[in-house]
Structure formats: structure tokens, C-alpha cells
Amino acid sequence: VKEAFRGRDVISIRDFTRAEIDAILELADSFADRRDSSLASHVLGTLFFEPSTRTRLSFESAVSMLGGRYIGFHEPGATSVSKGESLRDTIRVVEGYCDVIVIRHPLEGAARFAAEVSSKPVINGGDGANQHPTQTLLDLYTMRRAKGELDGLRVAMVGDLRYGRTVHSLAEALTLYEDCTLDFVAPAPLSMPPHVLAALEARGAQFREMVTLDELDEVDVLYVTRIQRERFPDPVEYERVKSVFRLDRATLGERHADVVLMHPLPRVNEIAVELDDRPTSLYFQQAHNGVTIRKTLLALLLGVA
Numbered sequence: 042v043k044e045a046f047r048g049r050d051v052i053s054i055r056d057f058t059r060a061e062i063d064a065i066l067e068l069a070d071s072f073a074d075r076r077d078s079s080l081a082s083h084v085l086g087t088l089f090f091e092p093s094t095r096t097r098l099s100f101e102s103a104v105s106m107l108g109g110r111y112i113g114f115h116e117p118g119a120t121s122v123s124k125g126e127s128l129r130d131t132i133r134v135v136e137g138y139c140d141v142i143v144i145r146h147p148l149e150g151a152a153r154f155a156a157e158v159s160s161k162p163v164i165n166g167g168d169g170a171n172q173h174p175t176q177t178l179l180d181l182y183t184m185r186r187a188k189g190e191l192d193g194l195r196v197a198m199v200g201d202l203r204y205g206r207t208v209h210s211l212a213e214a215l216t217l218y219e220d221c222t223l224d225f226v227a228p229a230p231l232s233m234p235p236h237v238l239a240a241l242e243a244r245g246a247q248f249r250e251m252v253t254l255d256e257l258d259e260v261d262v263l264y265v266t267r268i269q270r271e272r273f274p275d276p277v278e279y280e281r282v283k284s285v286f287r288l289d290r291a292t293l294g295e296r297h298a299d300v301v302l303m304h305p306l307p308r309v310n311e312i313a314v315e316l317d318d319r320p321t322s323l324y325f326q327q328a329h330n331g332v333t334i335r336k337t338l339l340a341l342l343l344g345v346a
């Protein structure tokens with residue numbers, strides 16, 4: 042199985058079978074505490090055309106813990122992009138400086154385009170409102186560690202389901218597991234896009250849509266997302282929906298008192314700080330698991346797992 046990952050691109054969660062995802066999650070346990078020199082002489086290129094804390098720093102941490110190095114940028118305005126260099130040319134140049142590339146870009150499809158141009162493996166660190174496959178892997182890893190298995194899970198996704206790429210990838214991934222049920226809780230302007238719902242239907246997913254948390258039955262996991270202000274074409278529309286969900290002890294209530302609470306972060310005001318110390322509030326653990334998953338992926342793609 043490991044050989045199947047060598048040199049591969051990681052662009053969409055749709056490109057992976059359940060067996061492949063399970064293989065990554067199982068291997069990840071052996072990478073949690075791993076620090077060695079298996080990636081010595083390897084270089085990761087990190088091309089971040091959009092802001093990031095977790096994705097960029099956890100990739101940099103992951104390659105460093107395995108003895109590798111990284112180069113890259115997170116302020117495209119300080120690169121030759123500002124002189125008009127095309128994405129194609131940037132990729133053609135950077136592929137000569139590194140062994141694997143992580144790219145985050147505001148345009149949907151940019152990572153797929155980069156992979157087509159590059160002779161080195163490309164990892165999608167988030168492309169617009171489209172996909173964030175490594176976030177999905179760390180989300181699945183976190184859920185599996187918390188609940189024991191992914192089959193049969195009841196997962197509610199809450200917040201900005203329209204522009205939040207993490208929920209698009211995660212919902213599609215969960216359809217690979219038996220008897221998973223998905224609840225989508227969002228105000229109408231932020232509901233799951235029709236093309237994602239169509240893809241879920243085509244995969245035989247069981248899902249329900251609702252607009253308030255009051256309608257939500259007991260679930261195993263509550264996956265909360267930030268309202269993606271930067272993707273709203275109209276700031277007035279953002280102002281209207283920006284505080285539509287705010288979870289605290291009162292809004293969680295008895296029904297969701299013990300629910301596993303996850304969030305890809307950053308949060309703005311969706312989850313009150315008073316919930317941070319609940320044993321099943323896992324969002325910081327989730328972020329930390331990103332290093333484990335990204336170590337595993339880098340080792341697989343570079344053939345040292």
C-alpha cells in the first residue's frame with residue numbers, strides 16, 4: 042500500500058479510496074512521536090498565496106521533525122508574483138528547488154493546475170472554497186481516536202457550509218464509511234452548495250439540512266466552522282450572518298453536553314472560551330494532530346514511510 046502513495050499528488054479527498062484513507066490513519070499512529078532524520082536531504086516547498094497558521098506551520102514542523110528542510114513564501118506580494126509571474130511559471134521554477142510542494146491559493150482548482158504543471162508531488166493546502174484534503178485527514182484521525190471508529194458516526198456540521206472548504210472535503214470523506222449520518226446546520230445563505238449535495242447524493246450519503254441548532258438531535262460529533270468573511274462578495278451579507286451561531290454551555294445544553302466538539306480553527310466567536318476545557322472539546326488536539334498526519338503524508342509521498 043505504501044508504494045501507492047509514492048510521488049502522488051494530494052489534491053482532493055475524492056482522489057482517495059476508503060482503504061487508502063484508512064491506511065494513512067493507521068500509519069499515522071506510528072508517526073505521532075516520531076522524530077528522526079528520514080527526510081534528511083529532502084526539501085518541502087510551501088507556497089501560501091493566502092494566510093494560514095495551522096496548515097503552513099504544521100507542514101513546516103512535520104518536515105523539520107523528520108530531519109528535512111523547507112523553503113517557501115506566505116506573502117506573495119513579496120515575490121515575483123507581484124511582478125506578474127504566472128502560477129505556471131512559479132511552479133515550474135519552485136519544482137526545481139524542492140521535492141514536494143504544498144500550495145494554498147484563493148482560486149478553486151489552483152492546486153490541481155499546479156499538480157498538472159509540476160513534476161514533483163503537489164499537496165493542496167486549501168483552494169478557495171473547494172477542498173482541504175489534509176485537514177480532512179486530520180479531522181478523520183481526530184474523530185477516530187475519539188470515537189474508536191468512523192463507521193456509524195453521526196456528525197453535524199455547523200456554520201458556514203457554503204464557503205467552508207473543510208466541510209466540503211469532510212462530508213465527502215465520511216460517505217466512504219458505513220452508516221454515517223450527516224446533519225448540515227446553516228442559515229439559508231450559508232447552506233451546503235448544490236454541487237456538494239449532488240456529489241453526496243451520488244455517493245449514497247444520508248444527510249439532513251436544517252437552519253437552527255434547536256432542530257438537531259443528539260450526535261457524536263459537532264463540527265463547527267467559522268463564517269468565511271474573506272469569501273463573501275458582499276460585506277453587508279457577512280454582517281447579517283456573522284454571529285448566527287455561538288456555542289457556549291447554555292446553547293450546547295443537556296442534549297449536547299458530552300458531544301465531541303471540533304473546529305478546524307481559526308475561530309472568531311463561534312465557540313466560547315468557556316468550552317475549551319471540556320474533555321471532549323478537541324479543537325486544539327485536532328490542530329496538533331495536523332503535524333502527525335502531515336509527517337505521515339510527507340513520508341509516504343517521498344517514499345520513506
Ligand code: CP
Binds near residue numbers: 093096176305306307
Ligand atoms: N485549519 C486551517 O486550515 O487553518 P489555517 O488557515 O490556519 O491553516
